[in-house]
Amino acid sequence: MNFQKPKGTPDFLPGTVEKWQYLENTARELTALYRYREVRTPIFEHTELFKRGVGETTDVVEKEMYTFADKADRSITLRPEGTAGTVRAYAENKLYADPDVTKLYYVGPMFRYEQPQAGRMRQFHQFGIEALGSSSPALDAEVIAFGYDYCRKLGLKDVRVEVNSVGTAEIRANFRAKLLAFLEPMKEELCRDCRSRMERNPLRVLDCKIDQHRFDGAPSILDELDEECRTHFEQVRGYLDAMGVPYEINPRLVRGLDYYTHTAFEYKAAGIGAIDTIGGGGRYNGLVGQIGGEEHDQPGVGMALGLERVLIILEAQGVSIPEYAPLDLYLIGLGDRAEAETVRLVHAARAAGLTAEKDYQGRKMKSAMKSADRSAAREVAILGDDELDAGVISIKTMATGEQRKLPLGDFIRMLAEEKAGRQA
Template identity: 65%
Template sequence: MSIQKPKGTQDLLPGDVEKWQYLENKARDLCRRFNYKEIRTPIFEHTELFARGVGETTDIVEKEMYTFQDKGDRSITLRPEGTAGVVRAYVENKLYGEPDVSKLYYVGPMFRYEQPQAGRYRQFHQFGIEAFGSTEPSIDAEVIALGYTFYKEIGLQNVTVEINSVGTPSVRTAYRTELQAFFAPVKDKLCKDCQFRYDRNPMRILDCKVDQKYGEGAPSILDHLDDECNTHFGAVQDHLTAMEIPFTINPRLVRGLDYYTHTAFEYKSAGIGSIDTIGAGGRYNGLVEQIGGGDQPGVGLGLGLERILLVLANQGVEVPKPEPIDVYLIALGEPAEKEVIKLLYQLRQQGIAAEKDYLGRKMKAQMKSADRYNAKYVAILGDDELARGEITLKKMETGDQLTVTLADLAANAAKTLFE
């Protein structure tokens, strides 16, 4: 019996992995323009980090984490999301001592034990950004705008932005009491998860897909915001409007993480079955302090790359194909083969994408191989050309041929091939 990949994971093969590279390169270029710097944190962390940072009442911590004891009997968890690890690194490395706002981004795998379905894996990948040190509503709007711009530039259609304010802990305390009173008559009818949430975090009931009907007519947190929260939320809307970022207000949007304060948002796009959220984020002013740092505000987002690729495919958006091979070298005869091996290395040293046959095939088969690689040129070297110190170049697009010296090609291939 052959060994297969674990459930909820996937192999990214040549032909597909280039699509991932395209998204990652787009993300990195966008972060360069918005002045976010890359950070790379461990794939596993101490379990306490996620229990304290993500929230003990969240589905992630209660049901979805990959947790194990290491050989030192320490509880270790594969990261289920990116923010907590970045906050830990921000605190541990004292990035809060820098004079400017810390603007960071990451791209990498996350792990959650969920039931796999379209767009949902147990190992999945996120592009995320985090900004620390500012309470300004303008940076909330900047984070939302960066995510929206990413979707727009890769060609995703019909992306909508939903925003809400989840207030502050003091605002939510009063709101929580009112929510519990609202749901009390139907508590026994709620799903098991929401019956548990009723006492610990009743706002999460509003986000439940199973109990949507019981939440109709529930009090809105927007009616409970204090002056500070209202001012902040209004300013975020003003900034988004000024940047012409379209959005709608969804008072039921609460997100599944306990650390959010003030702004919460999601990006939606249909086309992944019952899943329509392709990215989300929000402000988390108390998280740095929870993880052991000072009272530093933060705001960020996370975008799921698997879901983005699935929506792109469903919308028929073509991801740009990788650059073709510049030149495919064909040797006719053993002396020519030795020269081609040397020439191949010389070309690659000049930045030329070059390839040759390694299976001892005849010229016709090698030409087919060059065609499969979509090579721009084929360079053919036989014994006669070798004796004259020359090599024949064939431009595959037109069929035109020219002869150049081996010395010229080896010394200045870029000029020879592309000028």
């Protein structure tokens, strides 16, 4: 083998792509109901966009970006997530002029330079939505409900929604100070990871599996929320209740991206190995202004789901996925004259709406039948000199083994009608 795909990168082959199509088709059906419209932004952007948008100190920016210089020495980065590019496109194309809420969705590959493991690839795929132009808590609730509905629509069971409010940047700074004050006295007793987390991302310390028992009396960010944040959060919860979306409040929920304000949430499900998050999102007021200029700032809220994680869980739960369309007709030509005729016939069959295939391996009758059987063909059409001279064609129905002769000039129309009849 001369070439291998780059590490952590996928080939989706027939047999698997159908599953991806199902994930994407289901996503598109739901966006139509919710009135989100597709946006396709570049796979790569200027590095600065992600640094500013996602946050300089996040792990994504600090150590996971696929960054390179192009020929003009511009710093380019393969998108590690979808919100920054979408918000950039929104601002650059002046969609903020839209008097209504701008509702966008995207599906596509994202890139992060990481060690692959179960549910984590260097190229992975996300489906996400963004609603820009309103700070209504009703929109937060809609976005959360959307992701939940998507999982339901796919047939996923036991997806949990966790929500939290991370307030504003100032509130987080205050909370961070209080938290550090709480942690400082026990610093020496904490695990090594926790001590390093205290430096880099104190909010994450509370997630620690090892030291969990020490944090019973830890301060909660919910106690730090100001009046506006608290009201917003209460309203989001009220709307979720009204829509019947089940959720749990997790005051320790922290997201990996810096831009979240107010609402933050995650979708979780067991079954991907060490990982349980399949998606998440939140509100990001201020991000549009940061990317597109303060004068055009608009509030926004969005969510994204990791499709390979969704798929892993789908398969773990044994959810059935629609298969490749079955084969209606397999043509076998015996002898040169008949063989030439099958070329025309297979084409005509397709034009008549039949899924049709023929033998291209020059197989003999028996092998061709085997091949037809493997293809799970409903009918096999056999054309030899006998049939050709008589102006007929032999049609064998594989499931029953019954065989009949139909007029050569008419059998395609007849089979097409039979197919239509079965589907009616």
